[in-house]
Amino acid sequence: xxEKIISIVELGKSFGDHEVLRKIDIEVEKGEVIxxxxxxxxxxxxxxxxxxxxxxxxxxKIYYHGKEIGNAQREINxxxxxxGMVFQSFNLFNNMTVLENCMAGTRKVLHISKxxxxxxxxxxxxAVGMAxxxxxxPSQLSGGQKxxxxxxxxxxMNPEVLLFDEPTSALDPEMVGEVLNVMKELARTGLTMIxxxxxxxxxxxxxxxxxxxxKGYVVEDDAPERLFTNPKNQRTxxxxxxxxxx
Amino acid sequence: MTVLxxxxxxxxxxxxxxxxxxxxxxxxxFWQGTxxxxxxxxxxxxxxxxMGYIIGIIEDIRTDPEEKGIGRLLVLAAKAVCGVxxxxxxxxxxxxxxxxxxxxxxxxxxxxxxxAAGVLVTVxxxxxxMSETVRAGINSIDNGQREGALALxxxxxxxxxxxVLPQAFKNIIPEMANMFLTNxxxxxxxxxxxLSELFMTAKTVGANYYKxxxxxxxxxxIYFVLCFVFNRLFLLLEKRLEPKKxxxxxxxYMDNQ
Ligand SMILES: Nc1ncnc2c1ncn2[C@@H]1O[C@H](COP(=O)(O)OP(=O)(O)OP(=O)(O)O)[C@@H](O)[C@H]1O
Ligand SMILES: [Mg+2]
Numbered sequence: 001x002x003e004k005i006i007s008i009v010e011l012g013k014s015f016g017d018h019e020v021l022r023k024i025d026i027e028v029e030k031g032e033v034i035x036x037x038x039x040x041x042x043x044x045x046x047x048x049x050x051x052x053x054x055x056x057x058x059x060x061k062i063y064y065h066g067k068e069i070g071n072a073q074r075e076i077n078x079x080x081x082x083x084g085m086v087f088q089s090f091n092l093f094n095n096m097t098v099l100e101n102c103m104a105g106t107r108k109v110l111h112i113s114k115x116x117x118x119x120x121x122x123x124x125x126x127a128v129g130m131a132x133x134x135x136x137x138p139s140q141l142s143g144g145q146k147x148x149x150x151x152x153x154x155x156x157m158n159p160e161v162l163l164f165d166e167p168t169s170a171l172d173p174e175m176v177g178e179v180l181n182v183m184k185e186l187a188r189t190g191l192t193m194i195x196x197x198x199x200x201x202x203x204x205x206x207x208x209x210x211x212x213x214x215k216g217y218v219v220e221d222d223a224p225e226r227l228f229t230n231p232k233n234q235r236t237x238x239x240x241x242x243x244x245x246x
Numbered sequence: 247m248t249v250l251x252x253x254x255x256x257x258x259x260x261x262x263x264x265x266x267x268x269x270x271x272x273x274x275x276f277w278q279g280t281x282x283x284x285x286x287x288x289x290x291x292x293x294x295x296x297m298g299y300i301i302g303i304i305e306d307i308r309t310d311p312e313e314k315g316i317g318r319l320l321v322l323a324a325k326a327v328c329g330v331x332x333x334x335x336x337x338x339x340x341x342x343x344x345x346x347x348x349x350x351x352x353x354x355x356x357x358x359x360x361x362a363a364g365v366l367v368t369v370x371x372x373x374x375x376m377s378e379t380v381r382a383g384i385n386s387i388d389n390g391q392r393e394g395a396l397a398l399x400x401x402x403x404x405x406x407x408x409x410v411l412p413q414a415f416k417n418i419i420p421e422m423a424n425m426f427l428t429n430x431x432x433x434x435x436x437x438x439x440x441l442s443e444l445f446m447t448a449k450t451v452g453a454n455y456y457k458x459x460x461x462x463x464x465x466x467x468i469y470f471v472l473c474f475v476f477n478r479l480f481l482l483l484e485k486r487l488e489p490k491k492x493x494x495x496x497x498x499y500m501d502n503q
Pocket of ligand 1: 015018038040041044045
């Protein structure tokens with residue numbers, strides 16, 4: 001049996017009376033690239049934020065290598081340093097240069113030496129083609145450039161899993177490709193990723209598994225070739241046809 | 247302290263003359279008043295800022311309602327205390343606070359000096375106003391900044407100190423400068439507890455010759471010059487803190503493909 005990195009068991013989340021996630025069960029194995037698709041408001045972001053503990057689940061449990069993630073702040077910090085997140089709105093630190101952004105986590109959280117932190121930052125920035133911009137401030141970059149830096153920043157932590165919440169949705173169309181290419185490259189290196197996306201082509205080509213969510217439920221969880229060509233569920237079919245039509 | 251000296255060789259004939267006369271004759275008092283005004287304003291403002299930041303940060307601590315531990319209760323208690331303090335000090339005039347704190351402490355048997363009491367009142371007053379400014383400054387920073395830091399594994403405090411506060415600080419600087427200038431002028435109310443800052447000095451000096459108008463005009467000039475100079479200094483500082491418009495491409499990492 002493959003090693004489970006993350007196991008989500010009967011996860012539920014409500015905001016007041018509003019039940020946003022219901023009975024979610026997902027197991028994530030090493031090297032999987034899981035794309036989560038679904039219409040707006042279906043709870044995709046909330047699920048990702050629960051996995052990263054930016055939101056606390058209302059019910060259910062999350063296990064990391066078989067160990068439940070508790071509520072102690074230290075435990076959560078430690079877990080987050082292993083499970084990175086890339087946001088739709090980049091969230092680069094506006095008070096830091098590109099280089100400082102990429103060294104913040106390694107220096108302040110992992111406490112590695114300046115030299116090593118610098119080397120890591122440069123190598124990951126090179127990989128996303130942003131090394132020449134180390135002295136720039138986030139506000140001086142285009143959206144696509146910002147997102148590539150944000151990915152490099154997350155990679156500097158050597159995460160075991162990287163979560164992406166619609167990484168290309170805030171980008172101008174001509175910049176979507178550069179970010180998707182970086183992500184394709186990451187998938188090729190075997191990094192475990194969970195990606196919420198509206199890029200159906202990308203999900204079909206790159207994911208090893210696609211999850212369709214609707215109204216807080218995981219409706220379908222299957223290999224992309226099956227989910228996209230022969231969905232079992234009526235709602236999945238409707239969603240996909242709407243997507244292809246519109 | 248100064249006795250009226252009847253036989254002055256040349257008695258001034260107009261206000262300007264009187265101002266020059268008083269300024270020269272009591273220059274030591276005016277210097278002393280200026281010094282005390284600056285001392286209380288600078289020390290009171292700096293300590294008040296520290297206090298305002300601490301309270302602003304405490305008020306920003308997010309507690310999880312599902313957490314039942316003692317930590318959450320402590321945070322809630324601290325928030326309540328801060329809230330009451332801020333309300334009280336923003337809701338009463340500084341001149342009244344000065345009297346209550348000075349005489350209150352004395353009645354309670356705390357032999358606090360006039361200068362210490364003056365600084366204390368200024369600190370408490372500044373802290374109350376600054377905490378609101380700091381809180382607004384923190385709130386003005388997009389929550390994504392904080393979440394970006396948390397997602398790297400930073401603790402909420404690290405996220406605050408490395409990411410949120412530096413950005414909030416930059417937005418708050420003008421308000422901090424404003425607060426200091428206000429304090430420079432507000433120290434004048436501390437004459438009610440007998441602190442010989444500028445206002446008190448003018449009152450004393452003016453009484454010697456019954457030349458109040460001229461005496462107060464002297465300190466008006468001093469206040470104005472102080473405010474003017476500090477204002478320029480702050481503007482310069484703000485200019486220097488402005489972000490650079492361009493950056494240097496690290497050409498050593500450019501690959502020519
Ligand atoms: N902090 C919150 N408080 C209250 N309701 C929330 C909160 N966050 C999300 N919701 C609600 O939860 C539901 C799911 O939101 P979520 O952002 O997870 O959807 P999504 O699938 O990511 O949608 P999109 O594709 O538009 O990003 C929505 O109805 C939203 O209004
Ligand atoms: Mg979303």
